[in-house]
Amino acid sequence: MSDTTLKKISQVLGISISTVSRALKDHPDISAATKKKVLELADTLEYEPNATAVNLRTKKTKLFGLMVPSVTNMFYDSFISAIEEESRKTGYSLLILQSNDNPEAEVENLKLCRQNRVSGLFACYSFETNNLAAFDKVKAADIPLIFFDKVPDQTDYNKICLADKEAAVMAAEALQKKNKKNILAIFGSRQLSITKRRLESFTASFDKKKNAALHIEHAHSTSLAEDITLQYFQKLDKPDAVFCMSDEILMGAMKSLMRLGISIPGDTGVIALSDGSIPKLYYPEIAFVETSGYNLGKLAFKRMSECLNGDKEIHEDLVPSRLVEGGSL
Amino acid sequence: MSDTTLKKISQVLGISISTVSRALKDHPDISAATKKKVLELADTLEYEPNATAVNLRTKKTKLFGLMVPSVTNMFYDSFISAIEEESRKTGYSLLILQSNDNPEAEVENLKLCRQNRVSGLFACYSFETNNLAAFDKVKAADIPLIFFDKVPDQTDYNKICLADKEAAVMAAEALQKKNKKNILAIFGSRQLSITKRRLESFTASFDKKKNAALHIEHAHSTSLAEDITLQYFQKLDKPDAVFCMSDEILMGAMKSLMRLGISIPGDTGVIALSDGSIPKLYYPEIAFVETSGYNLGKLAFKRMSECLNGDKEIHEDLVPSRLVEGGSL
DNA sequence: ATTATTTTCGCAAACGTTTGAAGCAAATTT
DNA sequence: AAATTTGCTTCAAACGTTTGCGAAAATAAT
Structure with missing residues (x-):
């Protein structure tokens, strides 16, 4: 008993x-x-x-809230995984919440966090929500809040992001080093700040003198990326390289390339921003600039620890990237 | 405040x-x-x-424990996703725990569940553990326990499993219908009961009269599946079909097939047991017998609800499968 | 106007801990 | 021998709720 x-x-x-x-x-x-x-x-x-009794008496819970848009996403998984590991090490448990990019679920989840008196909250900023009020409530409740990956523009929040700009630049440079001249670059939804950042620095880092043709496209889903790729590679003037801003896009692009029997890297090069699990599925493995959810998680946790230790400052940290060659360029 | x-x-x-x-x-x-x-x-x-105060007073927590080997696994993700959805609907929260197939982490996690007085526990039986004592402790604490996917052999536990036998039979029949005669069948680790079940019914359902050659192999990892496939398809007498027991195996097999430029379904057919996300990455999409983590989760939650309502019986439920054609056979 | 009934509210205990303060021996110091 | 210290233990309050029961006030029935 x-x-x-x-x-x-x-x-x-x-x-x-x-x-x-x-x-x-x-x-x-x-x-x-x-x-x-x-x-x-x-x-x-x-x-x-009895943890509940202890929590009540000490007015502390060994509990973190962690809200992601969806748990069925490799990037967030590895983030969760990192947080879970660190949490357990320090005796904390994890309350997992899915927002499904649904504002109502989001406020519901945030309420749960407040009710459960979580010691801290890791959250993604669901882009359908331009409503930070619910988040401000948790801040008002003195719960350390750390946004990760998708973060709001406002400066008064702790944020841990991927070094998007850096990563995009690395990809762009890799393409130029290989002398690619006709590049299909597929980015995510326009309204995401993450897209803007990646797009900007990607295009900016192309040397104008070498005048490579850049075909910028946006796809908010895997299947759209698939369509776009199909379209471009059915033309006579096929791209000599494809850049994919995310795993979702890479999956779509690759499907079309397989479908058309385009050989990689013979007919076209491919490079992506990714955490690596998807690029490794293919042969040759797809070159990617690592945007590791795992490292993001580790850094986010570190920041959380600092907050728990009384650090009241607002930080915005970046997780560095690295290029992983894969034989696809 | x-x-x-x-x-x-x-x-x-x-x-x-x-x-x-x-x-x-x-x-x-x-x-x-x-x-x-x-x-x-x-x-x-x-x-x-204050949830902790409420919990203490009412001696109940609106909290479920959910332990998976690893959260970075699409099958478990969809399971988690299903449980999370249902939990939120009914006002419960989810404590996520990773065992990493590590017995020590496992008992640690189970202790956390007991300390937090979770109302119920969904757990996977990490095959490295032949130690059910820790699980018996949570049962002794009157916490409903539901094993899913990987489950112990003992009969005194609630279990929710995939209909492995059924699924394996469906795959075997699909292969025979296409008249495949030289089949490479890759299964997972021998010691897993899930492997045993799938292997048995798969082989048993082959019609002896048609004497198709079955090459049974075991791979406990993606890269091993890759090696095995490479080996078989470098022979002169190449298989005319590949059966993959799981997504992990499928990923490895596909990589080698891509590497060798084997055309699907022209040169060889492919079929897998999978929840579908991986098969859909390729072109043509790989045929699979659906073993849905999502449905597994829904069913597990249903069972949990029954337990919470006082049902003390021990059940072993199966999630039915269905064949999803994909152009790879 | 008295009794009976309803409506509305408060008292107090309990859930299982933690923790400052106080109690009380025995041992040590003056 | 009195005073102080030391070592061990207990008391009691507090954390924020929920809930059975009783009490007062308002309403209805006699």
């Missing part, structure tokens, strides 16, 4: 509850003899401290 | 705590007038009930 409480132990042993409590946490006040007795009984009775 | 409590509201309004509590939950004892007052003040003070 898990209905073993301090009280029960104390009654069996004929000592007070407080003594039991202190004995269990190895308090110096308690004699070795009683400590031993208590520990042993607690063991045989399979005592487990 | 989230430090608004019933007490505070009661003081401001000059009424008792219990009245406030009852007013907030629309108790018939309370007059409409005071209800209105209370509701309004609670609103402006942004009152949120």
Whole structure:
């Protein structure tokens, strides 16, 4: 039974509850003899401290909230994975919440976080929401809030982002180094700030003198990326390289390339921004600039720890990228 | 501030705590007038009930534990996603735990579940653990336990599994219908019961008279599946079909097929057991027998609800499969 | 006007911990 | 021998709710 409480132990042993409590946490006040007795009984009775009682008494919970748009997304998975690892190390548990890019679910989730008195919250900024009020409520409740990946523009929030600009530049440079002249570049939804950043620095870093043709397209879904790619490679003047801003886009593009029997890197080169799991599915493996959800998670957690230690400053941190060659360029 | 409590509201309004509590939950004892007052003040003070206090008092938590080997796995993701959706609908939250196939992390996680007094636990049986003692502890604590996907052999646990046998048979029949005669069939780790079930019914359902050659192989990882496939397709007598027991295996097999330029379905057919996300990456899309983590999750949650409603019976439920044609056979 | 009934509310205990302060022996110092 | 210290233990309050029960006030029935 898990209905073993301090009280029960104390009654069996004929000592007070407080003594039991202190004995269990190895308090110096308690004699070795009683400590031993208590520990042993607690063991045989399979005592487990009641977390809710502890939380209530100490006004702290060893609990983090973590809200993602969707859990069925490799990027967020690896983020979650990183947070979970670190959380467990430090004795915290994770409350996972999905917003499904749905504003109502989002405020519902945030309410849950407040009710559960989470010690901190990692959240993604669902772009359908231009309503930060619900987030401000958690801030007002003194819950450290860290936005990751998709973050609001406002400056008064902690943010951990991928080094989008840097990554886009690395991809652009890799393409130029290979002397690509006719590039299909597929980006995500226009309204995402992440798209804007990547798009800007990508285009900007092309050397005008080398006048490569850049075909900029936007796809908000895998299948749209597939269509776009199909279209471009059915033309006579086929691109000699494809740049994909994300895994979702890469998946679509690759499907069309496979369909048309385009050989990589013979007929065309491919490079993507990705965390790597998708690029490694293909042969040759697709070159990618790593945008690691895992590293993002590690950094976010680090920032959270600092916040928990009383750091009230507002930071915006970036996770560095690196180019992973894959034989596709 | 989230430090608004019933007490505070009661003081401001000059009424008792219990009245406030009852007013907030629309108790018939309370007059409409005071209800209105209370509701309004609670609103402006942004009152949120303290979940830990509620839990302590009611001895219930609106919290489920969910332990998976790893969160970076599309199958488990869709499972998690399903559970999360249903949980939120019913006002529950989700504690996510990763075991990483590590027995120590597993017992640690189970302890966390007990300490947090979760109302129920969904768990995967990490095959490295032949130690069910930790699970028995949560059962002893009267926490409904539902194993999913990988489950122990013992009969005294609730289990929700994929209809492995059925699925394997469907795949075998699909292969025979296409008259495949030289089949490479790659299965997962031998020690997994899931492998045993799939392997048995797969082989058994082949019609002996048609004497198709079956090459049974085992791969516990993607890269091993890749190697095996490479090996078989470098022979003169190439298989005319590949069967992959899981997504991990499919990914490896496909990589080698791409590498060798084997055309699908021209040179060889491919079929897999999968939840579908991976097969849809390729062109043509790979035929698969659906083993949906999402449906598994929905069913597991249904079972959990029953348990919570006092159903003490032990069930073993199966999620039905269906064949999804994909142009790869 | 008295009793009975309903409506509305408050008291107080309980859930299982933690923790400052106080109690009380025995041991040590003056 | 009195005073102080030390070592161990207990008391009691508090965290924020929920809830059975009783009480007062308002309404209805006699």
